[in-house]
Amino acid sequence: MLDVQNTPDTREIPLQKVGVRHLRYPVQVLDKANGTQRTTASVDLFVNLSQHYKGTHMSRFIEIFHRHHTALGMKQFLSMLEEIRTSLQAECAFGSMAFPFFVEKHAPVSHEAGIMSYECTYEGEVSKTRQDFFITVCVPVTTVCPCSKAISRYGAHNQRGQVRVRLQNKSLFWIEDVIESIEASASGSLYSVLKRPDEKFVTERAYENPRFVEDVAREVYLALRMFSACERPFSWFSVECENFESIHNHNAYAYTEYSDMETEAPHLSVPLHQKNIGD
Numbered sequence: 211m212l213d214v215q216n217t218p219d220t221r222e223i224p225l226q227k228v229g230v231r232h233l234r235y236p237v238q239v240l241d242k243a244n245g246t247q248r249t250t251a252s253v254d255l256f257v258n259l260s261q262h263y264k265g266t267h268m269s270r271f272i273e274i275f276h277r278h279h280t281a282l283g284m285k286q287f288l289s290m291l292e293e294i295r296t297s298l299q300a301e302c303a304f305g306s307m308a309f310p311f312f313v314e315k316h317a318p319v320s321h322e323a324g325i326m327s328y329e330c331t332y333e334g335e336v337s338k339t340r341q342d343f344f345i346t347v348c349v350p351v352t353t354v355c356p357c358s359k360a361i362s363r364y365g366a367h368n369q370r371g372q373v374r375v376r377l378q379n380k381s382l383f384w385i386e387d388v389i390e391s392i393e394a395s396a397s398g399s400l401y402s403v404l405k406r407p408d409e410k411f412v413t414e415r416a417y418e419n420p421r422f423v424e425d426v427a428r429e430v431y432l433a434l435r436m437f438s439a440c441e442r443p444f445s446w447f448s449v450e451c452e453n454f455e456s457i458h459n460h461n462a463y464a465y466t467e468y469s470d471m472e473t474e475a476p477h478l479s480v481p482l483h484q485k486n487i488g489d
């Protein structure tokens with residue numbers, strides 16, 4: 211049958227990205243407690259297209275992703291992108307995969323179990339000479355305002371916040387450990403199940419541990435900088451913190467990033483499913 215996509219194109223316009231977006235697919239990712247967990251992802255897959263060809267073969271993206279969807283750690287994700295790149299005879303392949311990551315979390319006093327969901331994203335880019343991989347983890351937190359506590363006769367305003375870290379990793383780490391480090395850097399963490407003794411505990415603990423958005427950003431930075439100190443799995447990372455203010459008509463925001471001496475600033479150009487919280 212005629213392969214129209216492979217026919218010549220005379221307009222001499224290369225395309226930086228062609229492919230498929232918002233592919234909803236069941237996937238299996240690494241899980242510290244259980245080895246792996248099943249979840250559902252929204253996937254973008256692209257290659258660059260030479261000016262000489264009319265189109266790419268969209269079905270190959272799905273065929274190759276299907277072969278890998280039951281095992282998608284960092285190495286497997288990059289291997290999948292390399293297979294896409296070579297199959298479509300492209301210079302570069304790009305991919306992102308956004309998914310909810312589920313963690314069983316116990317209330318601090320009653321120890322009642324519930325499931326927390328954290329939004330995560332894999333991003334990858336491969337070429338003949340370079341491979342880049344990033345994981346983004348978004349964690350909801352609680353913060354209590356230190357200024358409000360200091361100037362009020364009683365009480366202090368508190369709010370939910372959101373911490374988003376983007377990590378360029380060079381060795382294995384567990385998403386659960388990153389989540390725990392972030393939650394420990396805020397005034398308190400969120401739970402899906404809280405009995406009355408738990409609610410009293412988390413309220414008082416947060417009140418005793420007030421944090422500005424700037425404090426949270428710096429604490430998360432330090433936690434990631436020292437994360438798994440014997441391995442140091444992150445060659446680059448960024449930290450975004452946003453407080454959804456409860457007494458102001460605006461949000462509070464802080465951002466910082468880290469890079470080791472041998473790492474260039476990340477150039478990965480895959481669009482995320484969700485815009486960064488600072489956008």
